[in-house]
Amino acid sequence: MARIVMKFGGTSVADLDRIRNVANRVKREVEAGHEVAVVVSAMSGTTNQLVKWCQDLSPLHDAREYDVVVATGEQVTIGLLAIALQTIGVEARSWQGWQIPILTDQAHGKARVESIDGSLLIERMQAGQVPVIAGFQGLEPTRNRVTTLGRGGSDLSAVAIAAAVKADRCDIYTDVDGVYTTDPRIVPRARKLDRISYEEMLELASVGAKVLQTRSVELAMKQRVRVQVLSSFEDKPGSLVVDEDEIVEQPIVSGIAYSRDEAKVTLRRVPDRPGVAASVFGPLSAANVNVDMIVQNVGADGSTDMTFTLGRTDLPRARDLLEKEKATIGFEAMIADPDVAKISVVGIGMRTHAGVATTMFKTLSEKGINIQVISTSEIKVSVLIPADYTELAVRALHTAYGLDGPEPARRGEG
Amino acid sequence: MARIVMKFGGTSVADLDRIRNVANRVKREVEAGHEVAVVVSAMSGTTNQLVKWCQDLSPLHDAREYDVVVATGEQVTIGLLAIALQTIGVEARSWQGWQIPILTDQAHGKARVESIDGSLLIERMQAGQVPVIAGFQGLEPTRNRVTTLGRGGSDLSAVAIAAAVKADRCDIYTDVDGVYTTDPRIVPRARKLDRISYEEMLELASVGAKVLQTRSVELAMKQRVRVQVLSSFEDKPGSLVVDEDEIVEQPIVSGIAYSRDEAKVTLRRVPDRPGVAASVFGPLSAANVNVDMIVQNVGADGSTDMTFTLGRTDLPRARDLLEKEKATIGFEAMIADPDVAKISVVGIGMRTHAGVATTMFKTLSEKGINIQVISTSEIKVSVLIPADYTELAVRALHTAYGLDGPEPARRGEG
Numbered sequence: 001m002a003r004i005v006m007k008f009g010g011t012s013v014a015d016l017d018r019i020r021n022v023a024n025r026v027k028r029e030v031e032a033g034h035e036v037a038v039v040v041s042a043m044s045g046t047t048n049q050l051v052k053w054c055q056d057l058s059p060l061h062d063a064r065e066y067d068v069v070v071a072t073g074e075q076v077t078i079g080l081l082a083i084a085l086q087t088i089g090v091e092a093r094s095w096q097g098w099q100i101p102i103l104t105d106q107a108h109g110k111a112r113v114e115s116i117d118g119s120l121l122i123e124r125m126q127a128g129q130v131p132v133i134a135g136f137q138g139l140e141p142t143r144n145r146v147t148t149l150g151r152g153g154s155d156l157s158a159v160a161i162a163a164a165v166k167a168d169r170c171d172i173y174t175d176v177d178g179v180y181t182t183d184p185r186i187v188p189r190a191r192k193l194d195r196i197s198y199e200e201m202l203e204l205a206s207v208g209a210k211v212l213q214t215r216s217v218e219l220a221m222k223q224r225v226r227v228q229v230l231s232s233f234e235d236k237p238g239s240l241v242v243d244e245d246e247i248v249e250q251p252i253v254s255g256i257a258y259s260r261d262e263a264k265v266t267l268r269r270v271p272d273r274p275g276v277a278a279s280v281f282g283p284l285s286a287a288n289v290n291v292d293m294i295v296q297n298v299g300a301d302g303s304t305d306m307t308f309t310l311g312r313t314d315l316p317r318a319r320d321l322l323e324k325e326k327a328t329i330g331f332e333a334m335i336a337d338p339d340v341a342k343i344s345v346v347g348i349g350m351r352t353h354a355g356v357a358t359t360m361f362k363t364l365s366e367k368g369i370n371i372q373v374i375s376t377s378e379i380k381v382s383v384l385i386p387a388d389y390t391e392l393a394v395r396a397l398h399t400a401y402g403l404d405g406p407e408p409a410r411r412g413e414g
Numbered sequence: 415m416a417r418i419v420m421k422f423g424g425t426s427v428a429d430l431d432r433i434r435n436v437a438n439r440v441k442r443e444v445e446a447g448h449e450v451a452v453v454v455s456a457m458s459g460t461t462n463q464l465v466k467w468c469q470d471l472s473p474l475h476d477a478r479e480y481d482v483v484v485a486t487g488e489q490v491t492i493g494l495l496a497i498a499l500q501t502i503g504v505e506a507r508s509w510q511g512w513q514i515p516i517l518t519d520q521a522h523g524k525a526r527v528e529s530i531d532g533s534l535l536i537e538r539m540q541a542g543q544v545p546v547i548a549g550f551q552g553l554e555p556t557r558n559r560v561t562t563l564g565r566g567g568s569d570l571s572a573v574a575i576a577a578a579v580k581a582d583r584c585d586i587y588t589d590v591d592g593v594y595t596t597d598p599r600i601v602p603r604a605r606k607l608d609r610i611s612y613e614e615m616l617e618l619a620s621v622g623a624k625v626l627q628t629r630s631v632e633l634a635m636k637q638r639v640r641v642q643v644l645s646s647f648e649d650k651p652g653s654l655v656v657d658e659d660e661i662v663e664q665p666i667v668s669g670i671a672y673s674r675d676e677a678k679v680t681l682r683r684v685p686d687r688p689g690v691a692a693s694v695f696g697p698l699s700a701a702n703v704n705v706d707m708i709v710q711n712v713g714a715d716g717s718t719d720m721t722f723t724l725g726r727t728d729l730p731r732a733r734d735l736l737e738k739e740k741a742t743i744g745f746e747a748m749i750a751d752p753d754v755a756k757i758s759v760v761g762i763g764m765r766t767h768a769g770v771a772t773t774m775f776k777t778l779s780e781k782g783i784n785i786q787v788i789s790t791s792e793i794k795v796s797v798l799i800p801a802d803y804t805e806l807a808v809r810a811l812h813t814a815y816g817l818d819g820p821e822p823a824r825r826g827e828g
Binding site: 016019020050053054056057058061062064065066067068069071072075076078079080082083084086087093094096098099144145146 | 498
């Protein structure tokens with residue numbers, strides 16, 4: 001017998017048939033003898049509609065009232081799922097954030113969970129009842145107001161609740177069936193990973209493998225919650241995100257990630273003097289523009305070229321800001337390029353194995369792909385390349401690191 | 415300066431434009447120097463969708479979970495209206511039932527308000543803030559669960575909150591502009607009543623003039639809350655529902671109501687012995703079938719004909735029940751007639767004036783309308799007639815009791 005938190009996202013509860021499907025999945029775990037709590041998102045599309053109403057009324061709407069409106073999406077789902085469970089003979093009861101309570105700070109719209117009292121939930125689970133919990137929402141206790149955790153917050157709710165009830169596992173059901181060595185739409189021979197470490201998952205999540213929300217992986221790592229990613233539509237085991245000690249055979253490279261949401265900015269002939277980096281990145285940071293990779297060439301004539309990347313949606317704002325600061329910084333010209341992609345090779349095995357970066361550079365070079373910027377971390381090597389080469393690069397690296405699985409059977413043939 | 419509770423129904427908040435319109439109405443009262451609290455329903459259509467989802471999942475769904483689902487409709491409206499008010503410079507804050515709290519009993523789906531703590535609301539109103547309160551919902555404190563008050567419950571919420579905050583008036587904004595002497599769609603010369611007593615309003619509400627929910631009128635009468643019914647779309651005074659002492663010139667008859675939601679059942683040759691009425695109405699009452707008018711003729715040969723009316727939607731169930739009890743009751747035949755209408759003449763002046771019923775019978779007789787059943791109360795005379803004669807009867811009575819106003823100007827002419 002285990003204690004399991006099951007989390008279902010918006011597409012998994014998109015209509016009544018899917019809610020019934022979720023109820024059946026929950027029933028199976030209950031009948032297997034497990035103690036189960038369920039966390040659900042709003043039916044897909046609902047949250048977007050609610051957000052749009054708030055924005056149409058006022059782009060600068062009060063975040064406290066925004067939270068009152070958008071929290072209703074999850075409230076509808078918990079009531080419906082509780083009814084669906086009871087209908088097939090599973091004892092169930094819905095729980096809103098304020099009823100548990102899930103206490104958060106006052107940062108409405110993107111609140112942080114501060115504490116969860118798991119005692120009532122544990123009591124009900126031990127008595128054989130399934131708590132059906134609204135994800136994404138909490139209670140700010142000082143003002144007695146509903147808060148929401150920001151987009152993708154239901155993953156975070158699930159992990160936080162799993163920690164609070166001391167669950168053996170937190171199963172995140174989604175529309176993919178696990179974490180892959182890379183995007184299977186690009187590489188059909190991508191393999192599903194049975195296990196992946198928190199650290200690797202974090203690197204993959206932050207570079208565009210949108211399986212799990214980054215904050216939820218951070219929390220799982222901090223609270224040592226074992227997370228499983230699996231499909232709500234198919235019936236097979238998913239990928240387990242765990243402590244690296246639980247991974248017996250650690251591959252050197254676990255996955256290849258890519259992101260096309262990047263843009264590159266180059267400032268030509270920046271004066272090569274102390275403090276110039278601060279004069280460039282200070283104003284960007286103040287305007288909440290996140291800069292990712294940074295390269296600075298050593299100049300010969302007292303000036304240098306400075307290149308960095310940022311989120312593509314931030315590019316127009318960053319250009320405006322830097323143009324205004326042109327005299328202060330003293331650069332000659334600004335060149336912006338939105339047609340770039342970041343390709344990352346991720347693996348905890350890198351800590352103990354040299355040569356991972358060399359293999360990457362060699363492979364890309366053999367395919368004639370020009371590397372524009374390089375950055376590395378302890379378990380990741382990332383390069384910036386022209387966006388047109390994204391698929392070619394991902395496929396070549398996937399093969400080079402020995403990640404290719406067998407050719408999948410094509411559907412509709414045979 | 416007065417303290418006012420303003421209540422807006424589903425059609426008044428049906429979309430963002432109408433919510434903005436409501437915000438402007440509230441602003442006007444605030445700028446006139448009044449202390450204002452607002453009670454709102456769900457955007458029209460929303461509650462029906464939520465109810466349908468619950469019923470589709472299970473016709474016998476758990477009422478506690480049903481309440482969790484349907485209470486979201488009002489929650490959306492309060493957040494949106496609070497944003498709309500803030501956008502036009504009116505300080506506002508939303509309140510759900512559990513936040514105030516509005517405490518109810520455990521009768522989920524049709525809970526009764528047991529107590530409302532008005533202190534927080536009064537505090538905010540005195541500080542110049544407008545509380546925007548979700549109608550229709552409350553909190554059952556023992557289990558800490560959301561309850562709803564049943565259909566039309568927002569009127570009830572508004573009156574109960576008006577009593578709790580000791581409001582000078584409870585303004586119910588709706589899609590009609592007041593209480594009329596009869597249905598203006600049938601009688602164009604119907605007049606809007608400036609004032610009507612609680613008792614008359616109750617009789618009119620219960621016989622089909624669907625302006626105010628019956629329970630809310632009962633509560634207003636009990637708590638002495640002055641209620642005004644007025645239009646959210648037009649800008650003119652409505653009708654005031656008040657204690658009869660506040661009505662200086664009491665007309666003998668205030669209005670003519672009708673209802674086509676009735677059906678008539680006649681049991682032929684029922685044995686005329688003690689206990690037979692109980693054998694007929696006991697099973698109906700046990701099955702929650704409300705019987706309204708009852709007539710029993712004195713029979714000559716030890717048997718009698720028994721006629722009664724009930725809600726038309728209850729007719730199939732009642733027929734089944736009575737067929738099953740046929741042997742026990744001992745009647746010869748059952749005749750059901752759904753094509754009947756109940757016409758009622760209502761007025762507190764009847765208490766002191768005789769001849770009201772006589773005028774009614776005479777007027778209907780002159781038009782050749784056959785009266786099937788008669789029932790009376792202290793301030794009401796009702797008759798059952800063939801449904802086809804409804805309009806004719808209402809018009810004739812409206813004229814006979816001197817209720818006709820001037821011929822209204824026709825729209826689109828002139």
